[in-house]
Amino acid sequence: MDWDSMEKKKLSAVISTAFVVMGLAMAPAASVAAAPAAGKTAQATPADARFKDIYTREWKWRVAEKLERDDDAPDASRGFARVDAPAQEARRVYWAGILKQLDAIKPASLSPAERINFAVYRAQIASLHDAQVFREFEQPVNADSAFWTGVTYGARRPLKTTQAYRNYLDQLEGIPAYFDEEIGNMRAGLARGFTPPKVTLAGRESTLLSVTEAKTPQDTVFYGPFKEMPSTMPAAEQEALRRQAVAIIADKVQPAHAKTLAFFRDEYVPKARTTLAAQDMPGGKDYYQSKIVEFTTTNLTADQIHAIGLAEMAKIRAEMHAIMQQVGFKGDLQAFLQFLRTDPQFYAKTPAELLKSAAWTAKRFDAKADQYFGHLPRRRFAIVPVPDDQAPFWTAGRGGPGMYWVNTYNLPARPLYSLPALTLHESAPGHAFQIPLAQEQKGVPPFRRAYISAYGEGWALYTERLGAEMGIYETPYEVFGMLSYQAWRASRLVVDTGVHAKGWTREQAQAYLMENTALSKHEVETEVDRYISWPGQALSYYLGQMAIQEARARAEKALGPKFDIRNFHDTVLHMGSVPLPVLQQRIDAFIADGGPSPYPKEG
Structure with missing residues (x-):
């Protein structure tokens, strides 16, 4: 469902206000320039060599500590990293030293490509260091995983x-x-x-x-x-x-x-x-703010994020009411949500039916892929059910390199009208598409293949909206399912900050999701427990999507008829995971260059 110019203008105002106060955790004063165009090599600087020495040594140390895998030795025995307190303290000290070395480098002294690497790397090291400072390793379990x-x-x-x-x-x-x-x-x-x-x-x-x-x-x-x-x-x-x-x-x-x-x-x-x-945990407000920085790559406050969530929810509700009118429903939003949660027509009768419906959406995307993307990942993905021992507490689906897991547990909690949006998010062009593209990058340091939640989840959520443009949603109910998922992620901005900064109760958080989304009661309960036990992670999605939508609206306006949606998407994906302000600055360069593809022309 493409937004009209007025809605894009409103969105741009909201996200622009947010970016005024963002600032990165790594916060280099200099702007991040674009990487050199394909086939061109920027002149390396002395600062490049110092920076490369730092991240090369640190990455080798991570591999030796068994915190990362060596891509050059895939069959090497890995074992488990030491996770006891002395090993954890040694890591804190080591990463503190790396931060000190990085702060001695002025980002403006780096070449354009290394400036991007620096922005990604410093944020990554700061996040790793903060986790050690707050001793997050002392809580290796939450409602989602252990x-x-x-x-x-x-x-x-x-x-x-x-x-x-x-x-x-x-x-x-x-x-x-x-x-x-x-x-x-x-x-x-x-x-x-x-x-x-x-x-x-x-x-x-x-x-x-x-x-x-x-x-x-x-x-x-x-x-x-x-x-x-x-x-x-x-x-x-x-x-x-x-x-x-x-x-x-x-x-x-x-x-x-x-x-x-x-x-x-x-x-x-x-x-x-x-x-x-x-x-209420040790470290209190500082701890929660560190999670906001990690999961949003911004310095937004809990109050600012809460306000953004409330504003976006109002917009989405207006779109929901439009769908209710389209299908001729007589009643208010709560009655419509109850209808969606209880009418048998919206639910699969067998796990196989749910899996086949997910596969159908995935193949519908394949038919449209070349109209929206110029470069596709080499790796394909399978569609499989979530393992029985994990299914009761997992989300409706999860995706990654080579795999899209569909939760077939408790079928009355898995509506078919939401399945297309879920499939786009978790498979292609979402996680099972974006992550392989990042892993297939050539000529980048290994730390660039790491996953940054605000970017990765923001991209996956953006693809749910993109599905309306692509014609993936076949009924108004499926469009409403997409809107319900949009509301679900916008609600997270309200619920996560409500619980962790404003004293909300578990029941208050559950009620908010029940009133504003079509999620089943089972999903609402498992999701709220996930947000409560995993502070900040829920903030990644909607803020990341807003950043991508704002960047696209800006590029469309600036480039006019020269704007090519395939080039824009390829440019966003070509970088791999990056902090949101880095993405914004890359799109600035994309606009300045006239909107070209980041990939070399074939032939």
């Missing part, structure tokens, strides 16, 4: 080589020691009141139970890679690896999960804090 769910991701990926299987077994061997260190961190967090609110932890032990209550090691998620092994691997070798896996899972993995379960259920949850706000 350290023990993180270790299952390797078990859900196919392994292709003997070395990969051996590395995986080494990781399984290391689980007991890793879990013990994390339990130590959680005890330290308990001692100072740095935990998720108790109310958000109810039932979160289910992912531990799925391992501890498995009848055999083969029934656990960790045995998954051994169920289908490469046909090129000799049968005897396959059998030997399977025997090792069974023994390690039985002797080490399951006992480690049982120990963690007992701690979580008997000690951690009973003693977790009963307050909700981040401002």
